[in-house]
Amino acid sequence: MAQSLLILVTKPPYGFEEAFAGLRAGLGMLASGQVPVSSALLVGEGTLNAVAAQRPDAIKMPSNVEAINDLLDFEAKVYVVREDLLHAAGDVPLLEGVEVIDWAKARQIMDAHDLINTF
Amino acid sequence: MKNMLIQIRSGTMMNMDTNLAVKLAQAALDKGYGVRIFGYGEGVTLIKNGQDPKRFPNVGKETKEMLGKGLEVVVCETCCKARGIARGEEVEGTKIGSLTNDMSRFVAESDRMVTIAR
Amino acid sequence: MKSKLFILLKSPHEFTGIGMLRSMAEGASSAVILFEDAVLFAANEKKGKELRSVVKDVYVIKDDWEARGLPQVMSDFKVIDYPDAVDLIMERYEQTITV
Numbered sequence: 001m002a003q004s005l006l007i008l009v010t011k012p013p014y015g016f017e018e019a020f021a022g023l024r025a026g027l028g029m030l031a032s033g034q035v036p037v038s039s040a041l042l043v044g045e046g047t048l049n050a051v052a053a054q055r056p057d058a059i060k061m062p063s064n065v066e067a068i069n070d071l072l073d074f075e076a077k078v079y080v081v082r083e084d085l086l087h088a089a090g091d092v093p094l095l096e097g098v099e100v101i102d103w104a105k106a107r108q109i110m111d112a113h114d115l116i117n118t119f
Numbered sequence: 120m121k122n123m124l125i126q127i128r129s130g131t132m133m134n135m136d137t138n139l140a141v142k143l144a145q146a147a148l149d150k151g152y153g154v155r156i157f158g159y160g161e162g163v164t165l166i167k168n169g170q171d172p173k174r175f176p177n178v179g180k181e182t183k184e185m186l187g188k189g190l191e192v193v194v195c196e197t198c199c200k201a202r203g204i205a206r207g208e209e210v211e212g213t214k215i216g217s218l219t220n221d222m223s224r225f226v227a228e229s230d231r232m233v234t235i236a237r
Numbered sequence: 238m239k240s241k242l243f244i245l246l247k248s249p250h251e252f253t254g255i256g257m258l259r260s261m262a263e264g265a266s267s268a269v270i271l272f273e274d275a276v277l278f279a280a281n282e283k284k285g286k287e288l289r290s291v292v293k294d295v296y297v298i299k300d301d302w303e304a305r306g307l308p309q310v311m312s313d314f315k316v317i318d319y320p321d322a323v324d325l326i327m328e329r330y331e332q333t334i335t336v
Contacts, residue, residue: 005226008334010257017160018236021128025159028218034227044257084257103260110261110332111239115232117126118335121327135273136246146319152327231326233244234335 004037005029006113009046012088013064014056019049022119023067030074039077040068041109042098046119047085050078052093065095072097081106120189122153124229126222127162128236136235137165137178141185143233148189155225156182158194159218162236166194166213167204179210186212193221240266242330243292248274249284254336259291261334268294268330270322271314276302278311285311298322 007026011018022040029038042049049064056063068078078098085092085100094100101109110116125144129136144154158165170179182192193216199205206215214221226232241262245252252275269292271278278285279297289295295314302316310316317325326333 002226002229002232005232010254010336018128021160025218025222029223029226032219032223034223043260044254081260103263107238107261107263107265110241110334115124115226115229116234116332116334117232118234118236123323123327134246139246139272142319143322146323147327150320150323150327152323231333233326233333235244235246236335237246 002035002114004113004115005035006110006116007038007040008116008118009040009042009049010044011119012045013049013054014059014061018119019046019064020062020067022117023049023064023071025117026076027067027070027074030071030076037113039079039109039113040071041106042078042080043084043106045088047080047088050080050094050098051089052095068095068098079106079109120151120153121230122155122228123147124155124157124225124232126157126159126232126234126236127165128160128234130161130164131170131178132172132175133161134237136237137162138176140165140235141178141181144185144190148185152189154190155229156190156192157222157225158192158198159222160198163194163198163202163204166192166209168208168210183210183212193225195222238265239331240329242325242333243267243269244333244335245269245271245275246273246335248277249281255287255291258336261336262292267292268296268325270296270298270317270325272298273301276305279314280307280311282311285314289313296322296325
């Protein structure tokens with residue numbers, strides 16, 4: 001019986017439905033009241049979902065920025081692995097409220113959740 | 120009884136992911152575990168009725184045969200709507216539902232989760 | 238640290254997440270189950286060894302392997318069937334993570 005779900009986002013924000021679907025799934029868990037903890041961990045190119053200057057309207061796609069902000073509004077944690085972001089795109093500004101961490105911390109976060117759902 | 124949650128996000132004819140989901144579910148049921156399948160994204164096609172893939176395994180039919188043996192199957196309604204799949208077009212005994220009502224319950228009820236997606 | 242069972246469906250050619258897998262598995266009791274085209278890791282000495290270097294055990298799904306008609310599974314990869322996979326997922330490892 002699970003109390004917590006970690007949304008592990010590995011896919012970049014556009015071109016796949018995955019990242020959007022993952023962030024929305026996290027939100028669904030929190031809105032339900034049935035899963036007390038749902039956090040998001042952004043790794044690999046998934047870190048790009050937290051880039052502050054995204055303009056999804058340029059390609060008429062739904063906004064993952066909005067999805068992340070919605071999670072933060074629910075007081076969910078959104079973590080971004082710094083070394084993966086640096087590797088993917090360099091030191092670009094991220095959305096306010098996300099927590100920038102290293103892999104050692106990311107492993108602790110994975111351990112702290114019952115189930116992990118990859119997107 | 121422990122429960123396994125399988126989230127399937129690949130379409131039935133994209134690759135063999137839905138076959139994998141069905142085989143894993145069957146093996147878990149045979150061992151006495153409860154199994155929940157949540158179809159999300161393209162994975163909602165698992166429960167579209169009237170599938171007739173001729174020479175490939177019919178995962179819709181295989182899923183139906185496992186219902187009532189400890190398997191529950193729900194897929195995401197928003198994802199169905201996006202693909203033009205309406206209520207009433209699901210395999211009998213499966214359900215078109217939601218993240219908030221159904222996937223969350225599946226998560227809360229499950230001991231392990233297997234994501235089947237690319 | 239929780240023991241981790243990774244699920245891999247992609248062929249060695251498609252799978253680009255070996256670094257991520259290494260980062261996630263570090264310090265944990267870990268294994269990977271190869272399904273579908275991921276079984277090709279068992280036929281590819283270079284990629285197979287690389288995979289073997291990041292997790293403690295590698296399991297290969299028997300029917301996917303047999304379907305492909307390849308001669309020999311890499312030594313110390315273990316061939317398993319679906320009931321074995323269920324045991325690994327439900328009992329042997331604490332978390333299942335698709336990569």
